[in-house]
Amino acid sequence: MRLTLPWPPSVNHYWRSVRGRAILSAEGRAYRALAQTWRMLAPPLAGRLSVRLELHAPDKRRRDLDNALKAPLDALTHAGVYDDDSQIDRLEVVRGDVDAGNPRVEIEITEDTYA
Helix, strand or coil: CEEEEECCCCHHHHEEEECCEEEECHHHHHHHHHHHHHCCCCCCECCCEEEEEEEECCCCCCCCHHHHCHHHHHHHHHCCCECCHHHEEEEEEEECCCCCCCCEEEEEEEECCCC
């Protein structure tokens, strides 16, 4: 399965602390809603998974790639693409070319047969 999502909010913008509780930020909720378009593609993947994310940033600023993973992985879980991100046994993250006009995350999900 191949999917493309817009450039995600970083972990620092995905969550907010309100009265000592961590809640999903408005930016995080909006991003999660974008992933809902994938809900109707097929039944949720139920097996062990390999996920490859290719990140195409909006500019050349220095970024920690791991800060861009939480939003897309959680959004795909919430959209029902798979049941839970604990199903992911292999996770590959690649820094793609900068694309100011179309910053995005290209995602490839495959069911693993080795497990």
